[in-house]
Amino acid sequence: MRLSRWSEALRTARAGSVTADAPVRDAAWVARCVGRGTNAPLAPADVAALAATLQPVELAAGQPLFGASTRSEPGVWIIRSGHVELSVTAGRNPVVVGVLRPGDVEGDIPLLLGLALPYAARAVDAVTCLHLRPADFEDLLARHPAIARRWLSSVAQRLAASHERLIALLGRPLPAQLAGLLLDEADHDPDGGGVVRLPQRTLAAMLGVARPSLNKILKDFERNGHVEVGYSAVRLIDVGALQRIRSA
Amino acid sequence: MRLSRWSEALRTARAGSVTADAPVRDAAWVARCVGRGTNAPLAPADVAALAATLQPVELAAGQPLFGASTRSEPGVWIIRSGHVELSVTAGRNPVVVGVLRPGDVEGDIPLLLGLALPYAARAVDAVTCLHLRPADFEDLLARHPAIARRWLSSVAQRLAASHERLIALLGRPLPAQLAGLLLDEADHDPDGGGVVRLPQRTLAAMLGVARPSLNKILKDFERNGHVEVGYSAVRLIDVGALQRIRSA
């Protein structure tokens, strides 16, 4: 069963390269991406334990990982490829709390605290991720201090990012907020510049702002040659200028 | 040396009750307040290790724990009594990222990630706190898996709170934001109602908003009998009404 899910998971990511050591390779990838290596190195035994419990899962665009309504299977998800949108529909318009990208982790906080998160998660595009069942997660933390230590640094990282997000949003003009968001959310392409592959509706929801307001600023940026606006994508042209606007 | 700092620390907190087991009592208090007990119980040996390393420190009102300028001694602080304001002076007006109250922890994130936090901390009123030196902190985490596990739940708690703060701020009208802030920050008095003992300037900075705007809403609340505005204090009268406004 696991191998069939594996091959399905890898079909999109890198077709045809399914080998027996794929679980170990993914566990090593998790070890590299979750938290920080300094001060919290993982021993081979820890990586092996990870490899034994990680369950690959594939999601189509639009599919929910979990939601206020569905409350589907709990556990920890680690994004391997694709994007997941965390949103909450409080008040009038939906607000996007964050966007998960490859290497990001979700679902561990509810397990650690024993309470449900107030937001829903849905795949923006096709998503490959690794799943850890609640019991396996607790077990890994209890039996592998190095993993617990590493997870601590992962959560700490997310907390620092969340604080920076608060600072970037509070009482700042919209252009500064948008510049910061674009710089933070850009996927760094090999060609040098970054691209934000999200519709303007999502970007607006991430700033808690109306789409027309966002579009106005975005077109200003484009007129000044700072970005290039495409369909469901924004390409960063002049990173320096955006940084200047962010801290204006 | 340690005992002398102890007696100094306790002079304000509870004068005259200094006994030999005070460190153990404070360690037990930390064990109760940091993180969640369920899923992460601490053994007596863990509490003893905490008691051996906690260093009591006392701060006068206005004194900084650390700051962008001073960069004073690093380490972990656990607030025992009083309030500490975390603020950052980005752009025009200062923004308050959060207010630490008794039981809150600060300074562990920079240690875990090896990078400085972008905000400064200063005592709002007289503060008693417990200090943990960087080396001692690392040592506790490495040698006591239960403490690492418990710390994980503490950081997770803070992350959830930070996410809720983001949700409460993004794209919501000012009255809803203020109602949420008051409900979150109220110190629950024994007499039933809660009190927020912070000047309006600080409350405004926490919402990234101008003081006159905040004052306007606050007086509206008072006119409608929801709160009672005092000098550097807001008393909550009708909690139900505030909850209704928060989710309006």
Next chain:
DNA sequence: CGGGAACTGTCAGCGAGGTGACACCATCGG
């Protein structure tokens, strides 16, 4: 008890951003 510092209360004018609506365009499935 008196003076300075900090906090609160309030106002008029202005600009940023929300609202709702509508035309146009990319993308994808049939």
Next chain:
DNA sequence: CCGATGGTGTCACCTCGCTGACAGTTCCCG
């Protein structure tokens, strides 16, 4: 190849909260 879906570009109107300023009040320390 065509139509449905969903994303983008833009507009006129209007509300909300900012700006800067000033007067009154409370607190605290000498």
